Amino acid sequence: xxxxxxxxxxxxxxxxxxxxxxAGVLLFSKGxxxxxxxxxxxxxxxxxxxxxxxxxxxxxxxNDED
Amino acid sequence: MTKINNNIHEASFRDPSGYMFHDAATLxxxxxxxxxxxxxxxKESGFFRTLIDKGLxxxxxxxxxxxxxxxxxxxxxxxxxxxxxxxxxxxxxxxxHTLKIQKYALSKGxxxxxxxxxxxxxxxxxxxxxxxxxxxxxxxxxxxxAYKQFITHFFGPLVLAKYHGTEVFKMLQTxxxxxxxxxxxxxxxxxxxxxSTLYTNIHLLAKMESKHSEDYKAETKVARLSKKAxxxxxxxxxxxxxxxxxxxxSEWGDYYDKTNYEDAAFIAKKEFVSSWVATLKPERLIDVxxxxxxxxxTVLEKVPHVIVTDIDSNAVGYNYxxxxxxxxxxxxxxxxxxxxxxxxxxxNNTERTSLIERLKEYTPDxxxxxxxxxxxxxxxxxxxxxxxxxxxxFSKYLIIEFPTRKDxxxxxxxVRKREFINHFDFYNESDFEAGYLNYFEVEKKExxxxxxxxxxxxxxxxxxx
Numbered sequence: 078x079x080x081x082x083x084x085x086x087x088x089x090x091x092x093x094x095x096x097x098x099x100a101g102v103l104l105f106s107k108g109x110x111x112x113x114x115x116x117x118x119x120x121x122x123x124x125x126x127x128x129x130x131x132x133x134x135x136x137x138x139x140n141d142e143d
Numbered sequence: 144m145t146k147i148n149n150n151i152h153e154a155s156f157r158d159p160s161g162y163m164f165h166d167a168a169t170l171x172x173x174x175x176x177x178x179x180x181x182x183x184x185x186k187e188s189g190f191f192r193t194l195i196d197k198g199l200x201x202x203x204x205x206x207x208x209x210x211x212x213x214x215x216x217x218x219x220x221x222x223x224x225x226x227x228x229x230x231x232x233x234x235x236x237x238x239x240h241t242l243k244i245q246k247y248a249l250s251k252g253x254x255x256x257x258x259x260x261x262x263x264x265x266x267x268x269x270x271x272x273x274x275x276x277x278x279x280x281x282x283x284x285x286x287x288x289a290y291k292q293f294i295t296h297f298f299g300p301l302v303l304a305k306y307h308g309t310e311v312f313k314m315l316q317t318x319x320x321x322x323x324x325x326x327x328x329x330x331x332x333x334x335x336x337x338x339s340t341l342y343t344n345i346h347l348l349a350k351m352e353s354k355h356s357e358d359y360k361a362e363t364k365v366a367r368l369s370k371k372a373x374x375x376x377x378x379x380x381x382x383x384x385x386x387x388x389x390x391x392x393s394e395w396g397d398y399y400d401k402t403n404y405e406d407a408a409f410i411a412k413k414e415f416v417s418s419w420v421a422t423l424k425p426e427r428l429i430d431v432x433x434x435x436x437x438x439x440x441t442v443l444e445k446v447p448h449v450i451v452t453d454i455d456s457n458a459v460g461y462n463y464x465x466x467x468x469x470x471x472x473x474x475x476x477x478x479x480x481x482x483x484x485x486x487x488x489x490x491n492n493t494e495r496t497s498l499i500e501r502l503k504e505y506t507p508d509x510x511x512x513x514x515x516x517x518x519x520x521x522x523x524x525x526x527x528x529x530x531x532x533x534x535x536x537f538s539k540y541l542i543i544e545f546p547t548r549k550d551x552x553x554x555x556x557x558v559r560k561r562e563f564i565n566h567f568d569f570y571n572e573s574d575f576e577a578g579y580l581n582y583f584e585v586e587k588k589e590x591x592x593x594x595x596x597x598x599x600x601x602x603x604x605x606x607x608x
Binding site: 085086087088089090091092093094095096097098099100101102103104107125126127130131132134 | 288343356
């Protein structure tokens with residue numbers, strides 16, 4: 078069950094299909110570029126202090142439901 | 144952080160899943176039966192545990208369980224800052240934090256049902272998610288319901304700040320539910336349409352939103368979106384935001400190089416501040432106009448919680464970077480213009496409380512106002528009695544620096560008054576004292592050697608004036 082307590086915006090729901098395609102293409106091409114740059118030793122370290130989007134779960138025992 | 148009205152926290156009425164209330168001094172959260180299935184699953188699956196252990200979600204204790212309600216008591220956050228008080232870096236990190244949590248939620252069969260910027264605040268030197276009831280079950284192949292909210296609360300303002308500076312964050316004071324997509328699109332330069340990320344997430348979104356705005360009966364079928372596709376959106380937004388930088392040149396940097404005093408004077412001032420604070424043993428301290436936190440850092444080890452405000456978002460950003468780098472858990476920087484502090488906004492004007500309300504609740508034992516009064520008085524034209532009244536509203540002890548008329552900064556501010564210079568004859572030591580003595584008594588008074596500045600330690604009178 079999913080209850081909705083604010084309007085997510087219909088346009089915003091539909092547009093995500095297009096956004097996702099563009100994002101997919103971009104992520105793929107960046108991945109390729111990164112590999113090419115790393116090969117030539119040109120990949121730069123990021124300066125920002127926030128870590129990655131992924132949560133490292135090695136030290137917690139959560140059951141993955143996927 | 145809020146006004147007490149029937150004890151229900153004024154910021155939590157929008158969500159039917161539950162609400163926050165004040166139990167004497169403790170803030171607790173009631174969960175309504177409608178949210179029990181989600182709550183139990185989040186708890187039992189270990190989802191809450193992981194987020195809390197990783198320091199991503201505010202921790203809580205279950206303090207009461209009955210058939211018609213569950214009460215949880217979250218860890219106390221001494222001072223809650225709002226999005227329009229964040230520096231660029233803080234805003235950025237709050238956005239990244241939200242995406243990170245959504246991505247994790249998705250992998251565990253949940254979603255963030257909203258992506259309000261108010262769900263994040265800063266605590267122990269880091270962004271933290273504070274709305275424990277923001278999670279819901281993921282329904283297979285549905286797009287992210289909070290996507291638009293993420294754009295209007297986070298992505299839009301950040302991109303606008305890149306082009307127009309951090310002043311745009313103040314738009315969130317007038318748009319409590321985010322800057323409208325159409326407005327964001329219209330404020331971006333034409334070339335932003337060439338970026339596939341900006342084009343799809345903002346310009347196309349704005350178009351689609353106006354196209355479908357009249358679907359009153361919710362007739363159009365909602366599109367489907369695979370989990371993988373949604374992850375692509377999240378990752379691509381994360382990458383884009385992480386790389387985002389301000390266009391405006393940073394001005395904070397050489398402030399302490401530009402100041403007009405010698406190293407020895409600088410050290411003398413630090414020593415006074417440090418020894419006075421040591422005798423007062425404050426639990427909580429605020430440094431108003433504290434720039435990048437240089438002076439607050441001299442007392443950081445002695446005070447359990449320190450907040451530092453400055454009008455200059457770059458200085459606050461620099462301070463925040465230091466906090467992150469040095470892992471200073473007890474320092475909280477945020478942006479504040481003393482002449483125009485954050486008002487109470489939202490429904491009833493109480494949904495997000497004003498800075499003064501929050502400071503009154505924070506009750507700092509010591510307030511520091513160093514190298515600030517000449518700006519308030521001469522740039523802001525605020526009489527001494529008025530600024531004294533402001534400080535007396537929340538401070539018990541006030542360490543205030545008074546640069547005399549002979550100080551070079553004051554001289555320059557006075558010269559800029561041109562033909563009105565004699566309207567500011569009141570800017571002198573005795574008028575300053577007369578104004579402040581309405582609300583405070585002088586505990587200590589020292590001339591900072593090598594400068595034309597006087598440092599006062601004032602104590603608020605019991606009747607507050």
